Amino acid sequence: MTKQLLLGQTLSFSGNPLTDKWEDVTHFNSAGGVLIDGNRIGATGDGATLRRDHPDAEITDYGDALIIAGFVDAHMHYPQTGIIASWGKQLIDWLNTYTFPEEARFGDRAYADEVANRTIDLALAHGTTTLTSFCTIHPESVDAFFAAAAARNMAVVAGKTCMDRNAPENLRDSAQSAYDDSKALLNKWHGQGRATYAITPRFSPTSTPDQLSALGALWAENPTCLMQTHLSEQRPEIHWVKELYPDAKDYVDTYEAHGLLGERGLYGHAIHLEPREIDRLRETGGAVIHCPTSNTFIGSGLFDLMALAKAGLNIGLATDTGGGSSFSMLRTMAAAYEIGQLRGAALHPAQLMWLATEGSAQTLHMSGEIGHLGTGAMADITVLELSSTPAIAQRQAKADDIWDALFPTIMMGDDRAVRDVWVAGKVLFAG
Ligand code: GUN
Numbered sequence: 001m002t003k004q005l006l007l008g009q010t011l012s013f014s015g016n017p018l019t020d021k022w023e024d025v026t027h028f029n030s031a032g033g034v035l036i037d038g039n040r041i042g043a044t045g046d047g048a049t050l051r052r053d054h055p056d057a058e059i060t061d062y063g064d065a066l067i068i069a070g071f072v073d074a075h076m077h078y079p080q081t082g083i084i085a086s087w088g089k090q091l092i093d094w095l096n097t098y099t100f101p102e103e104a105r106f107g108d109r110a111y112a113d114e115v116a117n118r119t120i121d122l123a124l125a126h127g128t129t130t131l132t133s134f135c136t137i138h139p140e141s142v143d144a145f146f147a148a149a150a151a152r153n154m155a156v157v158a159g160k161t162c163m164d165r166n167a168p169e170n171l172r173d174s175a176q177s178a179y180d181d182s183k184a185l186l187n188k189w190h191g192q193g194r195a196t197y198a199i200t201p202r203f204s205p206t207s208t209p210d211q212l213s214a215l216g217a218l219w220a221e222n223p224t225c226l227m228q229t230h231l232s233e234q235r236p237e238i239h240w241v242k243e244l245y246p247d248a249k250d251y252v253d254t255y256e257a258h259g260l261l262g263e264r265g266l267y268g269h270a271i272h273l274e275p276r277e278i279d280r281l282r283e284t285g286g287a288v289i290h291c292p293t294s295n296t297f298i299g300s301g302l303f304d305l306m307a308l309a310k311a312g313l314n315i316g317l318a319t320d321t322g323g324g325s326s327f328s329m330l331r332t333m334a335a336a337y338e339i340g341q342l343r344g345a346a347l348h349p350a351q352l353m354w355l356a357t358e359g360s361a362q363t364l365h366m367s368g369e370i371g372h373l374g375t376g377a378m379a380d381i382t383v384l385e386l387s388s389t390p391a392i393a394q395r396q397a398k399a400d401d402i403w404d405a406l407f408p409t410i411m412m413g414d415d416r417a418v419r420d421v422w423v424a425g426k427v428l429f430a431g
């Protein structure tokens, strides 16, 4: 198979710029190259050197566009694509008013197929090459999503959302059926091609203790699966959890007591954590997923990213579509920056870019495979134009280094900044 050589500016990471000095772990090459060999990255380095060493490679010259690893969205809900940007509600009302009626439609396989394909194409157009999605309680919704991703050879994480209380009747399963359906789905999809199954209790309020225990048992039986849920997003939700689980020490304990706290656990939001909860998350290695556009849109609160990074937690970044208000990981980085400012920490562009690629990949236990512009990684690559609108271009023209040139695109960019998107060595979106 012909090798492909992409030329342009390149940005990659060899460590975590939240915990290490960002200058030490960030690698920028203004005349870089990425060699694609089949579906993987065969080499990265100096563009001219790669060109000399691989004279037969087919060349795509991106000029001064920036070649990065494809964005990794570590928490979203593809069934909520159709209700993104719905007005005026906070979490529980928002779920009841907008989310549950829409999710009820996903027992219809044709509808689920249509939204799954639409969502994945929107994500690709925004430079995102991996989605981590909640589905609905319907097994059809899980089949639809994994099938749409498989057709594009995309790495995705997904699972059937389980709820056996505090949800409309047509969106409730039971402890037993949640276990049985999830087991059948993970046996069908987990490890097939690039699919990873995540056992998915929606959150403690919509599961009985019996259901949480059943899903904890399923996870223990299938420890290579991920587990995704929500944690400590809004104050009224946390009070509700206290009422529903009077014996629990705190919100994290509602999961831990049922076998749902662990290394491969993904806990969305995690805004209002108690010190004990932070300790347990660190000790068990579970990851918290920051969803900044959602946190401001639904009015949840200000995630304390730097404090949690310093406390030693693994942190990923995500859109939380459709509680989140954008499909774009650029918009998501901008919101993370703004929330950081309100928390007294200015996140560096290197830290933001790391979170959107390597950081999220690490929470999914896929480091080195996705979110990584380096030899051996899958060739999931996004190419960004750094002057995609007149407003961005006039600011970028004044820049004197890559960070000053990139930051306007992080703060003001969107899908217009996305030039090409490669998935497993093929161009799936050409901007
Ligand atoms: N908590 C439980 N379900 C949801 C959801 O669908 N979106 C958000 N943002 N929070 C949740």
Ligand code: ZN
Pocket (backbone or CB within 6 Å): 075, 076, 077, 230, 268, 320, 323
């Ligand atoms: Zn969510």
